[in-house]
Amino acid sequence: MRLYMSYRLTLSAEAAAAKAGFSTASAYRIEADPRLPSQKQAPRGRRRPDPLAAYWDAEIEPILKAAPGIRAVGVLEELRRRHPDLNPNIRRTLERRITAWRAFNGPERDVIFRQEHEPGRLGLSDFTDAGVLGITIAGASLDHRLYHFRLAFSGFAHAHVVLGGESFVALAEGLQNALWALGGVPREHRSDSLSAAFRNLAIDAREDITQRYEQLMQHYGMVATRNNAGIAHENGSIESAHGHLKQALEDALLLRGTRDFADLDAYRAFVDMVVGRRNAHVVKRIAIEKEMLAPLPRGRTSDFEEKVIRVTSSGGFILRRVFYTMPSKLIGHRLRVRIFDDRLECFLGTTQVAMLRRGQPVSESRGGHVVDYRHVIHALRRKPMALANLVYRDQLFPRAAYRRAFETLQDRYDERHACKVTVEPLALAHERACEAELAEAIAADLDAGRLPDLATLRIRFRPEQASVPDVAVELAPLAAYDELASLGFAPMTSNTGDAA
Numbered sequence: 161m162r163l164y165m166s167y168r169l170t171l172s173a174e175a176a177a178a179k180a181g182f183s184t185a186s187a188y189r190i191e192a193d194p195r196l197p198s199q200k201q202a203p204r205g206r207r208r209p210d211p212l213a214a215y216w217d218a219e220i221e222p223i224l225k226a227a228p229g230i231r232a233v234g235v236l237e238e239l240r241r242r243h244p245d246l247n248p249n250i251r252r253t254l255e256r257r258i259t260a261w262r263a264f265n266g267p268e269r270d271v272i273f274r275q276e277h278e279p280g281r282l283g284l285s286d287f288t289d290a291g292v293l294g295i296t297i298a299g300a301s302l303d304h305r306l307y308h309f310r311l312a313f314s315g316f317a318h319a320h321v322v323l324g325g326e327s328f329v330a331l332a333e334g335l336q337n338a339l340w341a342l343g344g345v346p347r348e349h350r351s352d353s354l355s356a357a358f359r360n361l362a363i364d365a366r367e368d369i370t371q372r373y374e375q376l377m378q379h380y381g382m383v384a385t386r387n388n389a390g391i392a393h394e395n396g397s398i399e400s401a402h403g404h405l406k407q408a409l410e411d412a413l414l415l416r417g418t419r420d421f422a423d424l425d426a427y428r429a430f431v432d433m434v435v436g437r438r439n440a441h442v443v444k445r446i447a448i449e450k451e452m453l454a455p456l457p458r459g460r461t462s463d464f465e466e467k468v469i470r471v472t473s474s475g476g477f478i479l480r481r482v483f484y485t486m487p488s489k490l491i492g493h494r495l496r497v498r499i500f501d502d503r504l505e506c507f508l509g510t511t512q513v514a515m516l517r518r519g520q521p522v523s524e525s526r527g528g529h530v531v532d533y534r535h536v537i538h539a540l541r542r543k544p545m546a547l548a549n550l551v552y553r554d555q556l557f558p559r560a561a562y563r564r565a566f567e568t569l570q571d572r573y574d575e576r577h578a579c580k581v582t583v584e585p586l587a588l589a590h591e592r593a594c595e596a597e598l599a600e601a602i603a604a605d606l607d608a609g610r611l612p613d614l615a616t617l618r619i620r621f622r623p624e625q626a627s628v629p630d631v632a633v634e635l636a637p638l639a640a641y642d643e644l645a646s647l648g649f650a651p652m653t654s655n656t657g658d659a660a
Contacts (some may be wrong), residue, residue: 161197212257215239224258228267248465269407277312283346283382284310284398285335287326293409295427296420302427307334307335308405310398312479314445316342319405319435321428322500324520330501332376334461339380340460344453349382379461381454408434412416424502465499473538479504481527482519483552484533531555534590541587547579561599562586564606572611584614590620 164187167176168529177187188228193200212220219242223235232255240246287305289639307320307330318338322330331351377384412434413419419425426548441444469477471493476485479497484504486495490513498505519530529552536556540546547553547566557563562585569578585602589595598621605612 165189167195204543211247211253215243216257218560220254220258221261224261268347275312278452279449280344280346280454282312282348282350283338284312284350286352286398286402287322287330287332288402288406290321290406290409293406295412297424297427298422299420302424305330306405307331307432308402309335309338309399310401311342311346311446311449314449315401315407315442316439316449317401318342318447319431321424321431321502322631323424323518325411327501328372329463329465329499330460332372336460336463337438339456342450342453343456344450345382345456346453347383348379348385349380350385352386376461379457381457391503405435405438408438450616463500464505467497467499468494468496469497475539478527481521482530483527484516484519484530485532485552486514488539529555533558533586535588537583537586541583543579544583546578547582548575556586558586558589558595559599561603561606565602565612568606568611585612585617588614588617588621592623595623597621620648 161180162178164176164182167179171179173187173191174184177184180187186309187508192486219239221237223230223238232431233251235258236254240248247449284342286308288308290304290306295304303323305322307322309318309320310316315486318334318341320330320334320337324330324336332425335349348425409431415431421430451646467479469479471477471486471490473491474483475488475491477497478484479499482621493508494511495508498507501518502516503518504516505512517530517531519528521528529550533556547556554563557566562582565585566578566582569581573581578580585598589598595660601617601620602612
């Protein structure tokens with residue numbers, strides 16, 4: 161028929177029919193009704209009785225009007241409860257009918273308005289939970305979030321690993337890292353109202369965080385804006401990017417073959433590598449936007465909190481329900497502690513005396529411990545029985561082998577002997593700086609079914625003996641000075657004219 165219609169543009173009906181290969185009568189029939197055969201087919205009617213006819217007007221529609229958000233499966237369960245003999249195979253039919261009914265009679269739905277962003281105007285910050293990635297550090301699970309910064313126009317992104325919660329400190333550190341990596345400042349910064357920082361805080365604490373946030377924005381010359389609480393799509397330029405970022409990390413982890421990293425710095429370098437590759441895809445748009453960014457200030461502003469804390473006789477201090485050990489020489493001194501997201505920097509006056517990994521409470525009712533055995537081993541060696549009921553005993557052992565040795569000693573000997581023998585390898589590891597190597601030796605002995613021998617370990621890890629070299633000093637003869645004088649070298653004199 162299409163061939164006939166194409167010939168009919170220039171030929172008569174008879175000639176077009178002949179070229180198309182059918183009779184003149186068929187040509188006249190087509191001339192009378194030029195619709196295609198598919199357009200002449202009548203719509204297929206229902207082939208079986210409507211299974212919902214008896215229930216739609218009387219029961220289903222009133223349910224949909226009374227509860228607009230109810231699912232089709234919920235309506236079906238209610239119908240089967242009222243009519244036990246109802247066939248459960250009508251679910252798909254019911255879903256199609258409900259979908260069609262809502263298209264004509266349902267409530268108005270929210271509309272997402274796509275926005276056009278000008279370069280250099282808007283940067284967005286948000287946090288996203290990264291637990292789904294299953295990252296481990298040296299075999300231990302890493303509970304963390306990612307701070308995510310993104311420019312709305314170009315799509316430039318920066319990610320920063322956050323170990324604590326969604327705090328102002330994490331926001332300030334991540335945002336400043338992003339701006340200095342970018343090399344410029346957008347005119348506006350949008351966040352999610354900092355709800356995570358304000359939650360469960362007293363009024364004074366909220367005001368303090370608000371002031372610090374305003375000062376941070378003033379330092380970089382940005383206007384702070386916030387989306388409405390609970391309306392995530394207002395930050396759509398970064399909310400949708402969370403999923404893409406985590407999927408890119410997931411793909412890179414699958415290609416890497418393992419989710420375990422040697423340390424936190426290695427994992428952070430991995431995240432930076434993945435984000436850098438993604439930024440390389442939009443390098444042209446980033447170059448356009450960089451021309452519209454404001455310049456960076458002369459330096460960074462503070463991205464930490466500061467507390468003054470006294471080191472107690474327990475050999476440490478408690479900060480936010482976490483106990484940190486310190487060198488015993490600092491007991492009684494007041495330290496100025498800078499609190500970052502992942503670390504504490506401790507100062508005595510203006511001198512930094514320690515940098516500690518930041519810990520987290522175990523639960524709502526139980527605090528945490530960050531323990532360095534080297535801070536307390538000298539005192540524990542004098543009082544080894546303190547190990548038996550030490551509140552942070554599990555955190556004292558730097559490696560699993562030392563804990564295994566203690567548990568094995570407890571099983572075979574009395575508590576006093578077990579504590580005394582356990583302390584000695586820790587002291588040896590500290591004195592000879594052989595913590596990892598000593599742990600391997602202890603683990604090998606335990607795997608062989610024997611206890612480590614302290615005497616053998618001391619010999620094995622003793623410092624190498626070095627002989628003192630014989631130094632022969634040959635003094636120049638005094639006659640050599642007379643010889644120099646005879647050659648015309650004048651003696652050195654002082655400013656006063658006296659001989660030097």
